[in-house]
Amino acid sequence: MKGFVVLLAYVGSVVLILLRLAPDLSAQALQPVRVLQEAPWVLSPMSAPSMRPISAYWDSRQSTYFIDFPGLLEEVQIPTLIEGSVVRVSYAEIVYKVDFAQGTVEVDLGGVDSLDAEGYLQSRGRFMLSPSNLQKVFPEGMLAYDTSRLLLRVSQELFAAPGFRTRAPTLRLSPLLYGRTRRLIGGTWLGYRMSRMQRFEYAADYTGQFNVRASALWGQIDIDVTAFHTDGTETELRRVNYLLDFPESSWVTQIGLGRTYEHPWTSRYMYEGLRMSNRPLSTRHQQREARLSGIAEPNAIVSALVGGVVADRVQADGQGRYQLQLPVYYGTSQAEIEIIPADGGPPTRETRLLFIGEDLVPAGRLYYDLQGGQTQIGKNPYGHARFSYGLSQSLTALSSFTYTDEEQTATLGVASQIADAMMVSAELAYPARAARATLQLFLNRLQIQTDATLSDDSEFSLYRQRWISRFGWSTPQLSLFLHADHSESFTGRISTHAQVSGTARLARRTSLVLAAGPRVTRYASDAPRDSRVQWRSTLTRYVTPGPIRGRVGFQAHGGQYEPLDFAGGTLYASYRRVSFGARIGYDAAAGGMSASLSLRMNAPWGNIASHASLDPDNSYLQQSLHGSMAFDRSLSLSRYSHPWSSALLQPFLDVDRNGRKDPGEDPLDGLDIQVIRASTKASVSGGVRADFLAPSTPYQVVIDPRSIPGPQFNLPGGTAFSFMSDPVELKRIHIPVHRNIIVNGSVESLPLSSPTLAVVVFYQEAREVARTAVSQQGRFTLLLPPGFYRIELIDQLGQEDLSSFSQTLNLEPVPAYDLQIR
Numbered sequence: 001m002k003g004f005v006v007l008l009a010y011v012g013s014v015v016l017i018l019l020r021l022a023p024d025l026s027a028q029a030l031q032p033v034r035v036l037q038e039a040p041w042v043l044s045p046m047s048a049p050s051m052r053p054i055s056a057y058w059d060s061r062q063s064t065y066f067i068d069f070p071g072l073l074e075e076v077q078i079p080t081l082i083e084g085s086v087v088r089v090s091y092a093e094i095v096y097k098v099d100f101a102q103g104t105v106e107v108d109l110g111g112v113d114s115l116d117a118e119g120y121l122q123s124r125g126r127f128m129l130s131p132s133n134l135q136k137v138f139p140e141g142m143l144a145y146d147t148s149r150l151l152l153r154v155s156q157e158l159f160a161a162p163g164f165r166t167r168a169p170t171l172r173l174s175p176l177l178y179g180r181t182r183r184l185i186g187g188t189w190l191g192y193r194m195s196r197m198q199r200f201e202y203a204a205d206y207t208g209q210f211n212v213r214a215s216a217l218w219g220q221i222d223i224d225v226t227a228f229h230t231d232g233t234e235t236e237l238r239r240v241n242y243l244l245d246f247p248e249s250s251w252v253t254q255i256g257l258g259r260t261y262e263h264p265w266t267s268r269y270m271y272e273g274l275r276m277s278n279r280p281l282s283t284r285h286q287q288r289e290a291r292l293s294g295i296a297e298p299n300a301i302v303s304a305l306v307g308g309v310v311a312d313r314v315q316a317d318g319q320g321r322y323q324l325q326l327p328v329y330y331g332t333s334q335a336e337i338e339i340i341p342a343d344g345g346p347p348t349r350e351t352r353l354l355f356i357g358e359d360l361v362p363a364g365r366l367y368y369d370l371q372g373g374q375t376q377i378g379k380n381p382y383g384h385a386r387f388s389y390g391l392s393q394s395l396t397a398l399s400s401f402t403y404t405d406e407e408q409t410a411t412l413g414v415a416s417q418i419a420d421a422m423m424v425s426a427e428l429a430y431p432a433r434a435a436r437a438t439l440q441l442f443l444n445r446l447q448i449q450t451d452a453t454l455s456d457d458s459e460f461s462l463y464r465q466r467w468i469s470r471f472g473w474s475t476p477q478l479s480l481f482l483h484a485d486h487s488e489s490f491t492g493r494i495s496t497h498a499q500v501s502g503t504a505r506l507a508r509r510t511s512l513v514l515a516a517g518p519r520v521t522r523y524a525s526d527a528p529r530d531s532r533v534q535w536r537s538t539l540t541r542y543v544t545p546g547p548i549r550g551r552v553g554f555q556a557h558g559g560q561y562e563p564l565d566f567a568g569g570t571l572y573a574s575y576r577r578v579s580f581g582a583r584i585g586y587d588a589a590a591g592g593m594s595a596s597l598s599l600r601m602n603a604p605w606g607n608i609a610s611h612a613s614l615d616p617d618n619s620y621l622q623q624s625l626h627g628s629m630a631f632d633r634s635l636s637l638s639r640y641s642h643p644w645s646s647a648l649l650q651p652f653l654d655v656d657r658n659g660r661k662d663p664g665e666d667p668l669d670g671l672d673i674q675v676i677r678a679s680t681k682a683s684v685s686g687g688v689r690a691d692f693l694a695p696s697t698p699y700q701v702v703i704d705p706r707s708i709p710g711p712q713f714n715l716p717g718g719t720a721f722s723f724m725s726d727p728v729e730l731k732r733i734h735i736p737v738h739r740n741i742i743v744n745g746s747v748e749s750l751p752l753s754s755p756t757l758a759v760v761v762f763y764q765e766a767r768e769v770a771r772t773a774v775s776q777q778g779r780f781t782l783l784l785p786p787g788f789y790r791i792e793l794i795d796q797l798g799q800e801d802l803s804s805f806s807q808t809l810n811l812e813p814v815p816a817y818d819l820q821i822r
Contacts, residue, residue, distance in 0.1 A: 039065055040303070040340065040347075041150045042310045043075055053310060054152065057128065062118055065147060066128035069098070069137075076154060079711060081781070087127055089137065090782075095773045096137055100127055105136050148315055150301060150340075178723035178733050180247060180696060186215030187632040187729035191641040195624040205230050213643045213728040219244035220695070220727040245281055247696040247724055253278050259376065271382045273373015278366075282694035283330050283358045290354045291393070292335060292420055293323040299342035304335045304352075311335070329677070330356050332442050355442040357423035359398065359415035361390035380405045394418075398427055407432065409460060432460040447472040458490040479503040483517075492525025499534075509542040534559035538570075548575050561589035568594070577602040590616040605637035632729055645695045645725040647733060649673055650687035654736035655813065657785070659716075661734040668737050672707035676700040687735075695727035703735075712783055712815070714738045740783040741811055745819040747778045747793070751800050758802065760821070762809075763790040786813040791821065 041056035054075055055068035069087060073080045081088040085101040097106040100122035103115045119130030129137070131145035131152065144153045191211040198204045206229040214221045224239040241258035256275040295316075296302055302322045303313040316322040326335055333354045340347045361367055371384040383403040390396050394417040401410045413427030413436075423440045434455035441448040452467035471482040484498040499517030506512055516535035522528070536557035543550050550573035558564040568585010579600045587594035595614040600607070606627030613620050626641040651668040652661050667686040674680065675690040678699060683689040693699060703719040716738055723733055750758055755778040762770045764787060772780045789809045793802035805821055 036066065039150060040338075041065070041067065041152055042303070042313060043072065043152050043154065056150070064118065064130050065150075066119075066121060066130055067134060067152065069127045069129045069134070072134070072152070074705070079783070082127070085122055090772075097773075098127075098129075098137060148301075151313060175718075175721055176248070176698060176724065177717050177721040178731070180245070180724045181215075181726045181731060182218040183215055184217065187630065188212065188214040188216075189628060189630050189643055189728040191626075191628040191643060193624070193626040193641050195622060198621045200619055203230055211641075211643065215727050215729050217242065245696045245727070247281055247698070249278070251278055252276060253281055270376040271371065271373045272376060273371065273382065275369070275371045277369045279369065280697075282697040288328055288330065288356050288360075288362065289393070290326050290328045290333070290356060290420065291323055292326055292337075292352060292354060293321070294337070294352075295320045296322060296339045297341050301340040301342070303338045303340075305338070306333065306335050326354065328354050328356065330358050330360075351444055353421055353442050353444055355421045355423060355440065356417065357415060357425070357440060359388065359396060359425055360394070360417055360423070361388045361396045363390040363393050365390045375404070388415075398425070407457070407460070409434075409457075429455075429460065432457040434460050445474050462489060464488045464490055477505050492522070492527075494520070494522040494529075496520040511540050511542075513538040513540075532559050540570075548573055550574065555583065555585070558588075564588050566594065587616060592616040602639055604639065607639040607641075630729070643695075643728045644691060645693040645697075645728060645731065647675070647690045647693060647699070647723065647725060647731045648683055648685070648687060649675075649690070649701065649733045649735060650683070650685070651735040651737050653739055654716075657716075657736070657738060659736050661736075668709075668713075670707060670709055671735075672704035673735075674702045674704075676702065693725040695725055697725050698722045699725060712740045712742055714740055714783075738785060739813070740785050741814060742816040743782050743784050743811070743819055744816060745772075745780045745782075745821060747774055747780075747805070747821045749822055750774075750778065750793075750802075750805075752795060757796050759794045759796060761792045761794060763792065764788065784811060786811050793821065 036057035036059055039056045039058045041054050043054045055071040057066045057068075058064075059066060070080055070082065073089060079090040081090075085099060087098045087100070089096040089098070095107075098104075098115075099106065100120055103117065103120060105113045105115060107113070113136050115133045115136065116130060119133040121128040131147065134145070134152075135143050137143075145151065146153075189212070191213075193209045195207050196204055197207075206227075208227040210225045210227070212221070212223040212225075220243050222239060222241045222243065224237075226236045226238055228234045237259070239258070239260050241256050241260045243254055243256045245254045246252055254275070254277050257273075259270075259272045260275070261270040292304060294302075298316060298318050298320045300316045300320065300322075301313065302316055302324065304311050304324045304326055306326055306328065311326045312324040314322050314324060324335075326333075328335075333356075335352045335354060337350050337352055338347050339349075367388045369384070369386040371382070373382055374380060375382050381404070384400070386398075386400040388396055388398055391414075396415045398413040398415060399411060402408065409429050409432040411427050411429045411434075413425060415423065415425035417423055421442045424438065426435070426437045428435050432455065434453070434457060436451075436453045438452075439448065439450040447470070449470045450467065451469075452465075453461060453463060454465050455461035455463065466485075466487040468485040469483070471480075473480045479502065481501045482499070483501075486494075486496045488494045497517065497519045499515055501513065501515035504512045514535075514537050516533065518531065518533050521530045523530075534557070536555075538553055538555045540551050540553035543552065550571070552572075553570045554568075555570050556564065556567040558566075566585055566587050566589075568583060570581075570583045572581045573579065579598075579602075581598040581600075582596070584593070584595040586592075594616065596612065597614075598609070598611045600609045606625055609624045611622045613622075626639075628638045628641055628643075630636045630638070650661075651671050651673075652665050653668055654661075655665050656662065669686060673688045675688075676699065678690040678693055680688045680690045690699070700722050701720065703715065705719050708715070714737070716736055723731065725731060745760065747755060747758060747760070752758060754776065755774045756776055758774045760772050760774060760780055761768060762784065769789075770782055770784060772782045774780050789811060791805075791807050791809055793805040795802055807821065809819065811817060
C-alpha cells in the first residue's frame with residue numbers, strides 16, 4: 001500500500017490518535033506509526049485554584065506525556081506564528097523560536113538550547129512538546145508541571161504579561177470594570193397585576209396591585225400600592241421605601257428609609273422607620289468556597305467540574321480519601337466528579353450536589369441588620385437588630401434582639417453545614433420562651449426540608465407550635481414526595497395535614513400522578529375534630545400534533561366532601577403565545593356536571609388570562625392582566641410583572657482609544673459574550689442582552705478569545721471582567737476594542753553576516769514599546785497601535801553601528817502597513 005496510512009479508533013471514551021512522523025521525502029521511506037492516547041491534563045495559574053482542560057496525549061511506547069504546544073499558547077493567549085516547522089512565540093517583547101525540524105529553542109538575546117530528543121513531535125499540523133521541553137521555552141520559574149495530577153501550572157506573570165489577551169477562570173469574579181450607576185433622576189419601572197371577579201349573583205370585584213421602582217436620588221425608590229373596588233374604592237399603601245445601596249462596601253451595603261415590612265421568625269411587624277445592613281443585597285449570587293470529600297480508588301486522580309470548568313483536581317491518598325475545594329454559590333450547586341484510576345483505566349463519573357444555606361456566613365465575617373421606628377398599627381416604638389458571625393467555614397453564630405412596648409426579646413443560635421449537602425440551624429428566644437430549628441438536606445436524588453417553631457408567647461408568634469416537613473426522592477422514571485405540616489394556634493385551632501404523592505413516567509409519553517393523605521382540623525379548643533382522607537389522581541398523555549403542544553387526560557379526586565368529589569377529563573393545548581385549557585366531568589358533591597374553561601395569551605407587552613367556572617354551586621368568571629412598563633430612554637412593555645435588572649453589552653471599535661463610545665465609532669459584531677449565571681440573547685442593536693438580573697449585584701462576563709475576528713484586535717479590558725447591575729433598569733456597557741495595525745517589515749543592505757543578528761526596536765517618546773527579531777530573509781511582522789514611532793536597529797553581537805538605519809514612522813489607522821528599512 002502506497003501513501004500515508006491513518007487509523008482512527010474509538011474505544012469507549014478513549015480517543016486514539018495515530019500520528020506518523022514526517023517522512024524523509026528524499027529517501028522515500030515510511031516511518032513507524034506512533035500511537036498516542038488522549039490524556040486529561042489541565043492548565044492552572046499558580047495563584048488560583050480554577051483550571052481549564054488542555055489538549056494532551058500519552059505515548060505508551062516512550063512512557064511520555066505530550067502537550068499540544070500551539071493549543072497551550074492559545075489558552076493563555078500568547079501571539080503565535082507558525083512557519084513550516086518553526087513556531088514563533090512573542091512573549092514580554094521577546095521572540096522564542098521553537099524549531100521542530102532541528103529540535104532547538106532559540107531565544108532573542110539568549111542563545112540556542114536543544115530540546116530533549118524524545119520530547120517533541122511534529123505531524124500533520126500538530127506541534128507537541130513534553131512537559132520538560134515546555135519548561136525550556138519560557139524563563140525559569142514561569143511553568144511547572146505535575147505528572148501525578150496531570151496538571152500544568154503557569155505563573156501569574158505569564159498570565160498578566162503585556163502583548164496578549166488574558167482569559168480569567170469563569171468561576172471567580174474578574175476586575176470590576178463597570179460599577180453601580182447612580183442618577184438624580186433615572187429610569188422608572190411600573191409592574192401591575194389587575195383582576196376582575198364576577199359571580200353571577202353578586203357585583204363584580206376589582207383588584208389591582210401596583211409596584212413602582214425608580215432609580216433616583218442616587219439610590220432607588222420602592223412603592224407598593226393595592227387597590228380594591230366593589231361598591232366603593234379602597235387603596236392601601238403597603239410599602240414606600242427609599243434605599244441607598246453600597247454593593248461594594250463591607251461596612252454598610254444598604255440604608256433604607258420609609259414604610260416597609262420584614263418577616264424574620266422573631267418579628268412579624270410592619271413598621272415605618274430606618275433600616276441599615278451590611279449583608280449582600282443578593283445572597284444567592286454571592287460566591288462561597290465549599291469543601292467536598294469522598295473516597296475513591298487509592299492514588300486515583302479526582303477532578304471536579306463546576307459549570308463546565310475544572311475547579312479543582314487532587315490525588316487521593318493511599319486509602320482513597322480525597323478533599324476538593326470548590327467555588328460555589330449560595331443555594332444548591334452541582335459538581336461533576338471524574339475519578340481516573342492510578343493504573344490508567346477508564347474514568348468513572350458521578351454528580352454531587354452541594355448546598356449552602358443563606359444563614360451561613362463566611363469565616364471571620366460579621367453581618368448585621370438594624371431596624372428602628374414605629375409600628376404601622378398603633379404607632380408604637382419598634383426596634384430590631386440581628387447579627388450573624390462566621391465562626392468557621394461551616395459554622396455561624398446567630399443572635400437578635402427585638403424591642404416593643406409590650407416585650408423585649410433576645411435570641412441566640414447557630415447554623416452549621418454538615419457533610420457538604422446538609423444544613424441545620426437552631427435558635428432559642430428569651431424571655432419569650434420560644435425555639436426554632438431547621439434541617440435541609442440535598443442529595444443527588446433525595447431532598448429533605450424541616451422547619452419547626454415552638455412558642456409560649458402570643459406576642460412573639462402566631463402559633464404555639466408549628467412544623468413543616470418535605471421529603472422528595474426521584475429517579476428518571478419515578479418521583480415520590482411527602483409533605484406534612486402541623487400547627488396549633490393560641491386560640492386552640494389545630495391543623496394536621498400529610499400527603500404522599502408519586503409521579504410515574506409511563507411508556508408512550510404518558511404519566512400517572514397519585515396523591516393521598518389525611519387531614520385533621522379542630523377549629524377551636526372546645527370544637528370536635530374533623531378528620532378525613534383526601535386523594536387525587538391524574539393520568540396524562542402528551543401530544544404534539546404539528547406546531548401545537550398539548551396534553552389530554554383523566555382526573556379524579558375525593559375526600560374533601562364525598563369519597564369521590566370529581567371525575568372527568570382534561571384538555572390543554574398551546575400554539576405559540578396562546579394556550580387553552582378545559583376540564584369537564586361529574587361533581588358528586590354538587591350532584592351534577594361541572595366544567596371550567598381557561599384562555600391565556602402571553603403577548604410581549606402583557607399577559608391576559610380568562611377563566612370561567614360552570615360549577616353548579618359556585619359559577620364565576622375571572623379575567624386578569626399583568627405586565628410591566630419601563631420608562632428609560634423610551635417606553636418599553638413586558639409581560640413580566642416582577643422587577644429585574646438588565647444589561648446590554650455592545651463591543652465597539654474604539655478609534656481614539658479613550659474607552660468611551662463616541663459618534664462615528666462602529667460596533668463590532670461576532671464576539672462570543674457570556675454572562676455567568678444569566679441568560680443572554682443577541683440584541684437587535686448589536687451585542688448581547690442579559691435580562692432577569694438581580695439588582696446591585698456583580699456579574700461575571702467572559703468573552704471567548706477564539707471569537708475575536710483576528711490578531712489585530714485587542715480587548716484592553718481583557719476577555720474576562722465583571723459589572724454591577726443597576727436596579728430595575730437597563731445598564732448599557734460599551735466594550736472598547738482596539739484595532740492594531742499589522743506591520744509587515746523588511747530590512748535591506750544590513751552590514752551583518754546574517755539578518756537574524758539584527759533586532760528592530762520601536763520607541764514612543766523615548767520609551768521602548770516593542771521589539772522584534774528579523775528572519776533570515778530580512779523580514780519581520782508585529783502588531784502596533786496607530787501613532788508616531790522612532791525605529792532603531794541593534795546588532796545583537798554589538799559589533800556594528802546600525803544608527804544609519806534609524807527612522808521615524810507615523811502609523812495611520814489602516815488594516816496593514818508595509819515598512820521598509822534601508
